[in-house]
Amino acid sequence: MRRLDQLLSSLGYCSRKEVVGLVKAGRVKLNGVPLTKHDVRVDPHTITLDGEALEAPDGLLAMLHKPVGYVCTHSDGEGPTIYELLPAQWLDRNPAVTSIGRLDKDTSGLLLITDIGTLVQRYTSPKADVEKTYFAELDRNLEPPLVEAFAKGDLMLRGEERPCLPAKLEIVSARTARLTITEGRYHQVRRMFASQGWHVEKLHRETFGSHTLGDLAEGEWQMLELPANVKL
Numbered sequence: 001m002r003r004l005d006q007l008l009s010s011l012g013y014c015s016r017k018e019v020v021g022l023v024k025a026g027r028v029k030l031n032g033v034p035l036t037k038h039d040v041r042v043d044p045h046t047i048t049l050d051g052e053a054l055e056a057p058d059g060l061l062a063m064l065h066k067p068v069g070y071v072c073t074h075s076d077g078e079g080p081t082i083y084e085l086l087p088a089q090w091l092d093r094n095p096a097v098t099s100i101g102r103l104d105k106d107t108s109g110l111l112l113i114t115d116i117g118t119l120v121q122r123y124t125s126p127k128a129d130v131e132k133t134y135f136a137e138l139d140r141n142l143e144p145p146l147v148e149a150f151a152k153g154d155l156m157l158r159g160e161e162r163p164c165l166p167a168k169l170e171i172v173s174a175r176t177a178r179l180t181i182t183e184g185r186y187h188q189v190r191r192m193f194a195s196q197g198w199h200v201e202k203l204h205r206e207t208f209g210s211h212t213l214g215d216l217a218e219g220e221w222q223m224l225e226l227p228a229n230v231k232l
Contacts, residue, residue, distance in 0.1 A: 001041040004028065011054055012092035022049065056223070059116040059230065060090065060097060064221040065213055066111045072102040082111060085219055090115075100124060100208075101132075101184050109134070109205030110213050113221065118231045123209065124184060130209045133180045134189050137202040141174045149196055150179070157191045164192060178206075 005019040014022065019038045026034040029048045044057035064082060071078045074096075082099060083091055090097045093115050100112040100123045114120060123130050146169055149155060153166040168180040179189055190200045206213060216222055 001043060004035065004040050004042050004047070005038045007042065007044055007047070007054075007057070008049070010094045011057065012089040012094075013049060013054075055089075059119075059226060060093065060114055061116065061119065061224045061226050062086075062113045062221050063211055063213070063216065063224055064099075064111045064113050065216045065218050066103050066108055067218045068106055068108045071105050072099045072111070074098075079105065082113075086113065086221060103205060104187060104190075107203040107205065108218065109203075110208045110211060111205075112208055112211065112224075116226075116230060119227070122227075126183075129182050131180050131182055131207070132184070132205060132209075133178060133207040135172075135204045135206055136177050136179060136189060136193065136200050138175045138177065138193065139199040139201055142171045142177055142198070144171070146177075146196060146198075147171065150192065155192060155195060157185065157188070157195055160185070164188070167192070 004023075005016040008014060008019050008022070008028075009016045019028070022028050023035050023038045027050050028035050030042055031046050032048075035042075044054055047054055064085060066072075066082055066085075070080050070082050070085070072082055074081065074083060083097070086097065090113075095115045095117060097113055097115045098120065100114060100120050103109060103111060112123065122128060150167040150169040153163060155164045157164065164185070165181070165183055167182075170178040172178055179192070181188060185191070189203060193200050211224065
C-alpha cells in the first residue's frame with residue numbers, strides 16, 4: 001500500500017501537489033470509484049488515471065534498440081542521449097530510469113532500461129554470468145586461431161591484471177563475427193579484438209541474457225515483464 005500522492009509522483013505523472021487537482025477533477029479512481037483524498041493509502045494495481053491503469057507500478061523494465069551516435073548518460077554535452085528516445089514521463093520517475101550496463105557511442109543494439117536498482121545489480125554484478133552477444137565487422141579478414149584465443153580464458157587486455165573469461169567467437173564471414181561474452185568490461189569487445197591485432201569498424205549487440213532485439217526497430221523501445229523474485 002502506498003500514499004496516492006507519493007505513488008503518482010514517483011511514477012512520473014505529476015508533482016505531489018498536482019495530485020490534489022487530479023483528485024478534485026475526478027480523474028483518479030480506485031476500482032472505478034473516484035477518489036476524494038490525495039493522501040489515502042492505496043494498492044497501485046487498483047488505481048486508474050483518466051481511465052488508464054498506472055504504468056509499471058511495480059518497477060519498469062524495457063528493451064531499447066540503441067542507434068549509433070547516442071550516449072548512455074544523463075549528462076549534457078556528449079551528444080544525444082538514449083533517454084531522449086524514451087517517454088518523457090519515464091524521466092520523471094523516482095527512482096530514475098537508467099540503463100543496465102552501457103554501449104559506447106559508436107555501438108548500436110540492445111539496451112535494458114529500468115528504475116529498479118536490484119535489477120541493475122543482478123545483471124551487472126561480476127558474478128552475474130549474463131551472456132551478451134555482439135555482431136562485429138572487422139578491418140581485415142579473420143583467422144581461425146582467434147576462436148581458440150578467445151575461448152581459452154587467458155586473453156589479457158592492456159592495463160588489466162586478470163584475463164578475460166572464456167568467450168565464444170563464431171566467424172560468420174571473412175570480416176564479420178559473432179562474439180558472446182559474460183563480462184562487461186570497458187569497451188571489452190573492441191579491446192579483445194584489438195589485443196589480437198584487429199580493429200572493430202562496426203559493433204552491434206544482439207542479445208542480453210534471455211532478451212533479443214528481434215524486429216524491434218532502431219530507436220524504438222518495448223516493455224518487458226519483470227523477472228521473478230525482483231526486490232524493489
